[in-house]
Amino acid sequence: MSALITRRRLVLAGAALLAPGMTTQRAEAADDTALRVRPLLPRPLRLVVAYPPGGVSATLAHVLAEELAGPLGVQVIVDYRAGDGGSVAMGMIARAAPDGTTLVFSAITPLTVRPLVGAVTYDPLRDIAPVAGVMHTPLLLVGTPALPYDTLADTLRHARAHPGQLRWASSGIATTGHLVMEQVSRASGTRIVHVPYKGGGQQISDALGGQFELLSTNVSEMQLRAIAAGQFKPLAVGAPARLPVLPDVPTFAELGFAQANLSSLFGVFAPGGTPVALLSVLNRAINTAVTSATFQQRLAVTDNLPATDTREAFVARIRADFDANRAMLRAAPLRAP
Numbered sequence: 001m002s003a004l005i006t007r008r009r010l011v012l013a014g015a016a017l018l019a020p021g022m023t024t025q026r027a028e029a030a031d032d033t034a035l036r037v038r039p040l041l042p043r044p045l046r047l048v049v050a051y052p053p054g055g056v057s058a059t060l061a062h063v064l065a066e067e068l069a070g071p072l073g074v075q076v077i078v079d080y081r082a083g084d085g086g087s088v089a090m091g092m093i094a095r096a097a098p099d100g101t102t103l104v105f106s107a108i109t110p111l112t113v114r115p116l117v118g119a120v121t122y123d124p125l126r127d128i129a130p131v132a133g134v135m136h137t138p139l140l141l142v143g144t145p146a147l148p149y150d151t152l153a154d155t156l157r158h159a160r161a162h163p164g165q166l167r168w169a170s171s172g173i174a175t176t177g178h179l180v181m182e183q184v185s186r187a188s189g190t191r192i193v194h195v196p197y198k199g200g201g202q203q204i205s206d207a208l209g210g211q212f213e214l215l216s217t218n219v220s221e222m223q224l225r226a227i228a229a230g231q232f233k234p235l236a237v238g239a240p241a242r243l244p245v246l247p248d249v250p251t252f253a254e255l256g257f258a259q260a261n262l263s264s265l266f267g268v269f270a271p272g273g274t275p276v277a278l279l280s281v282l283n284r285a286i287n288t289a290v291t292s293a294t295f296q297q298r299l300a301v302t303d304n305l306p307a308t309d310t311r312e313a314f315v316a317r318i319r320a321d322f323d324a325n326r327a328m329l330r331a332a333p334l335r336a337p
Helices: 003-018 024-037 056-072 084-095 152-161 176-188 201-208 221-228 276-290 293-301 311-331
Strands: 045-049 076-080 102-107 128-137 139-143 167-170 193-196 214-218 233-238 264-271
Touching: 045 056, 045 084, 056 076, 056 102, 056 128, 056 264, 056 276, 056 293, 084 102, 084 128, 084 264, 102 128, 128 276, 128 311, 139 176, 139 221, 152 176, 152 233, 167 176, 167 201, 176 193, 176 214, 201 214, 201 221, 264 276, 264 311, 276 293, 276 311
Parallel strands: 045 076, 045 102, 167 193, 167 214
Antiparallel strands: 102 264, 128 264, 139 214, 139 233
């Protein structure tokens, strides 16, 4: 497929999304305006994953890349820039050229939580352009082989009797797993040691080795396999309801920790300053990829849910979460290094 044909397809798609009722003459004018701004996707797209290989986000990023290649008509290359709960990747995208060829796949917490608890290298509301939601991911709390208890209630009783003895790992500072730990610790009057990881497979490997007692991270195939093998003890889930794959595991809300009943929203982000017409084209392509049969099947394997929506709705959700988290952290501060 030639670059000219590819750009023509992208511009027409963007015009159709932005103004469905536009006349043919006005659509062609919008096409010409978009093309004058800059060529759309002049080279392969680089999809940067904000977490290391081995986790559910990395697995689904590869599936997303494969499904995006068709609608966009370009090669999509997956790269990894893990660190600091996703803020390393966000800092990188904030400095990238706003031409649509470099995007980040990440949870929204590097925008809605991390900047509220410590210094970051980007302005979350100015330097990053949300493109599209991808998936809602439940959070799962498990006990590792180092934990001698089978329930969260027994675990917290031990934590109250032995302050600072239990270790609780998450995918990093100011991630959803970290927030859940803080909420449970405060509500139960316990002092638990936080062990932050960069995310991905390393924390699962260390958990299986019993290097800490508790792990809260996004539900993944590796966790579910470890539970089935009796290596992990599922204690609670952060989700609106119990997971069909773990029907006997209560939600945090059921256990009396409504504020800790959190799940993760993942999406795709572009550099601030990316043209709106291009963002709209990318939003449409991502929605098409997420609703494909292949991607839907991969979501279902780990009880994830699709999060497709308009770009405007995704932007509004991020702003609302930022404002809500700012109010929450003013009442109960959480600080990162």
